[in-house]
Amino acid sequence: MLALQILIDGFAISALYALGAVGFTLIFGVSGVLNLAHGGLMLIAAVAAWYTAGELHAGQYIGAITGLAFGVLAAFLTYFVVVRPIQRSRAIPRDETEIFVLTGTLLWGIMIQEAVAYFFSDNPLTVPALISGVANIDGVRVPFNEILVAVISWLSIGLLWILVNRTRAGKALLACAINPRGLTLLGFELGRIYLLVWLIYGLLVAAAGVLLATFLGTSSGNTGALTASAFSIVVLGGLGSVSGSLIAAYVVGYMETLTAYLVSPQIRTIPSLLLLVLVLYVRPQGLLGRR
Amino acid sequence: MSKPNPSQQNARYAALAAVLGLAAFAAAPLAQAAEPIRIAVIAENSAIGGIAITNAAKLAADEINAKGGVDGRMIEIIDYDDHNSATDAVRAFQRAASQDHAIAVISSYMSEVALALEPWAARLHMPFITPGAASNEITRRIHEDYEHNKYTFHGYLTSTELAQTVCNFSHDVLVTKLHMKSTVVMSEDAAWTKPLDNEYLACLPKAGLTVLDHIRFSPDTTDFTPLFNQIEAKHPDVITAGISHVGVQPTVQWASQQVPIPMSGISSQATTDTFWRDTNGAAQGVILEENAAPNIAVTAKTIPFAQAYIKRYGVTPGYAGYSAADDVNIIAEAVKRAKSTDPDKLVAALEQTDYIGTMGRIQFYGRNEPFTHGLRYGPGYVTGVVVQWQDGKQVAIWPADIATGELKFPSFIKLPEQHAGK
Numbered sequence: 253m254l255a256l257q258i259l260i261d262g263f264a265i266s267a268l269y270a271l272g273a274v275g276f277t278l279i280f281g282v283s284g285v286l287n288l289a290h291g292g293l294m295l296i297a298a299v300a301a302w303y304t305a306g307e308l309h310a311g312q313y314i315g316a317i318t319g320l321a322f323g324v325l326a327a328f329l330t331y332f333v334v335v336r337p338i339q340r341s342r343a344i345p346r347d348e349t350e351i352f353v354l355t356g357t358l359l360w361g362i363m364i365q366e367a368v369a370y371f372f373s374d375n376p377l378t379v380p381a382l383i384s385g386v387a388n389i390d391g392v393r394v395p396f397n398e399i400l401v402a403v404i405s406w407l408s409i410g411l412l413w414i415l416v417n418r419t420r421a422g423k424a425l426l427a428c429a430i431n432p433r434g435l436t437l438l439g440f441e442l443g444r445i446y447l448l449v450w451l452i453y454g455l456l457v458a459a460a461g462v463l464l465a466t467f468l469g470t471s472s473g474n475t476g477a478l479t480a481s482a483f484s485i486v487v488l489g490g491l492g493s494v495s496g497s498l499i500a501a502y503v504v505g506y507m508e509t510l511t512a513y514l515v516s517p518q519i520r521t522i523p524s525l526l527l528l529v530l531v532l533y534v535r536p537q538g539l540l541g542r543r
Numbered sequence: 544m545s546k547p548n549p550s551q552q553n554a555r556y557a558a559l560a561a562v563l564g565l566a567a568f569a570a571a572p573l574a575q576a577a578e579p580i581r582i583a584v585i586a587e588n589s590a591i592g593g594i595a596i597t598n599a600a601k602l603a604a605d606e607i608n609a610k611g612g613v614d615g616r617m618i619e620i621i622d623y624d625d626h627n628s629a630t631d632a633v634r635a636f637q638r639a640a641s642q643d644h645a646i647a648v649i650s651s652y653m654s655e656v657a658l659a660l661e662p663w664a665a666r667l668h669m670p671f672i673t674p675g676a677a678s679n680e681i682t683r684r685i686h687e688d689y690e691h692n693k694y695t696f697h698g699y700l701t702s703t704e705l706a707q708t709v710c711n712f713s714h715d716v717l718v719t720k721l722h723m724k725s726t727v728v729m730s731e732d733a734a735w736t737k738p739l740d741n742e743y744l745a746c747l748p749k750a751g752l753t754v755l756d757h758i759r760f761s762p763d764t765t766d767f768t769p770l771f772n773q774i775e776a777k778h779p780d781v782i783t784a785g786i787s788h789v790g791v792q793p794t795v796q797w798a799s800q801q802v803p804i805p806m807s808g809i810s811s812q813a814t815t816d817t818f819w820r821d822t823n824g825a826a827q828g829v830i831l832e833e834n835a836a837p838n839i840a841v842t843a844k845t846i847p848f849a850q851a852y853i854k855r856y857g858v859t860p861g862y863a864g865y866s867a868a869d870d871v872n873i874i875a876e877a878v879k880r881a882k883s884t885d886p887d888k889l890v891a892a893l894e895q896t897d898y899i900g901t902m903g904r905i906q907f908y909g910r911n912e913p914f915t916h917g918l919r920y921g922p923g924y925v926t927g928v929v930v931q932w933q934d935g936k937q938v939a940i941w942p943a944d945i946a947t948g949e950l951k952f953p954s955f956i957k958l959p960e961q962h963a964g965k
Binding site for chain 2: 370381509517518
């Protein structure tokens with residue numbers, strides 16, 4: 253029964269990790285941006301959902317939709333206010349742009365965290381479950397909402413796969429990740445591709461934030477950990493590799509769940525962090541990384 | 544109008560200066576007489592429990608000032624945000640003493656922060672009361688080195704006493720009425736829970752509850768499923784909690800996973816009414832200890848204070864709000880008794896405190912008693928109350944003389960009789 257519990261809980265938490273990390277790796281793969289405000293954007297979506305659902309009494313569904321809208325808005329804001337001005341600045345040497353973007357988004361993330369703590373307190377935020385009640389799977393009680401979180405996460409990832417592999421816009425994204433210069437030579441406008449990728453990223457990060465708020469809850473104090481978790485999954489999987497991130501999310505998710513159940517919840521994250529260090533030593537490009 | 548020549552202008556300036564100087568001179572004695580009594584309040588503003596300290600202190604000061612202040616002197620609250628950091632709190636404490644000329648400091652619900660400030664109270668000879676920290680270490684230091692640490696006062700119950708209250712309640716209600724026999728202790732890993740857990744492990748068996756397991760978890764925990772799983776495997780009748788840094792997440796997950804075991808003990812975040820909203824009602828059935836509650840007449844002052852607080856801030860005071868308001872009054876009375884703001888005289892006057900506050904009759908233990916400068920605990924003084932969240936309200940369950948209702952649990956909870964009947 254414990255094995256089944258670990259299997260189910262690990263699956264759900266890993267699905268959510270995967271959803272969070274896939275956006276992070278996509279935005280890096282396509283536009284070379286390591287967005288350290290990732291956790292902050294998840295937080296904004298969660299706060300918007302929590303505020304609309306709870307404080308404005310609009311219910312969890314409208315709350316979730318509002319959360320998605322605010323997440324996308326926050327992603328665009330990050331792009332236009334922080335990332336693009338740095339990328340276009342003539343004062344920053346070309347080869348240092350990535351470091352500046354890294355620093356800019358890190359500070360942006362801290363600003364979001366502090367602002368949320370200031371306006372909404374640092375109390376954890378929870379959004380009512382999208383569906384309540386629990387299922388009994390062979391003696392293991394599983395909240396319906398936990399199942400839904402896993403289903404929505406995988407649906408989102410599936411949609412992303414279809415978009416990237418089956419649509420013209422998606423193929424352009426893929427091409428941009430491989431050779432942006434070649435793409436411009438073919439007459440594609442990079443600016444529009446970046447907008448598209450930030451839109452997709454916004455949706456993914458917002459979905460992850462809202463689902464987290466309905467599943468475990470989150471708080472402003474948690475944003476650093478959310479970014480770190482997405483970052484380490486993506487590094488483990490290989491920066492820019494979507495399938496690498498999915499595998500890494502499941503490796504991390506199950507390692508954490510196994511540790512929490514079989515050893516102690518106190519050291520939940522330690523083994524996966526040790527694995528990350530090990531991977532950095534022996535395979536610095538990550539599990540499926542290209543560089 | 545013709546432009547005045549330079550000499551005329553100088554004369555005007557001179558006259559103006561003379562008038563201003565005279566006015567300042569005349570006003571000087573008046574200003575001196577009305578020199579405010581400055582009390583520094585250092586708390587974490589973005590935490591609901593923290594801001595309650597600052598808000599309650601301001602409310603109490605305004606009430607004292609409305610009645611004419613302390614011998615004509617107004618109380619001024621200078622508030623600082625410590626961002627829940629001991630370093631920030633120490634800096635604020637130093638600033639309160641050196642720059643802002645505070646005569647006393649009220650600070651924090653975090654034992655780690657209070658323990659960091661205690662040596663500074665000793666070094667700077669600054670009377671300091673913590674309204675919400677619970678660690679026994681605070682009073683132990685005063686007891687062991689009184690001359691040095693006498694400037695610190697513990698305005699809240701020690702962890703041992705908090706545990707004692709939970710045990711007394713468990714005996715009177717859970718064991719006697721509901722026939723519970725066993726429990727699992729689940730506490731966050733923090734300074735205040737070490738003595739709390741020690742006392743839980745000692746007093747729960749005496750109260751009639753066998754402790755089947757003792758779980759300590761990191762306050763950073765976000766997924767409580769494995770913990771609840773571990774607890775459920777032991778089949779206890781009740782969970783006895785010691786949580787303050789966390790609260791919303793374990794409660795929401797307890798309800799969403801329908802863990803069939805009642806949750807009782809200390810849950811500091813659950814003391815304010817925002818908790819009901821923050822958990823979207825998942826708090827239903829949660830039993831918790833607190834020093835006072837908005838609708839329970841612990842003393843004649845409790846309800847009027849809570850109502851004034853709700854009127855002004857729109858929420859109920861967190862647990863440290865009651866004690867912070869009491870602390871401002873205690874300091875004001877001590878200044879009156881001492882007829883001075885000299886730290887040593889103020890400490891001596893604070894030791895004479897006998898004040899009916901919002902959470903009971905307040906006296907501090909003397910230097911020869913183990914919890915030196917801690918609140919006198921027990922019937923007739925401060926005992927704490929036990930409430931349960933029922934349909935958005937805290938209903939008083941214990942002690943019997945103030946109880947306003949009976950325990951009521953959500954449908955997923957299984958009580959001992961139901962276990963037996965299965």
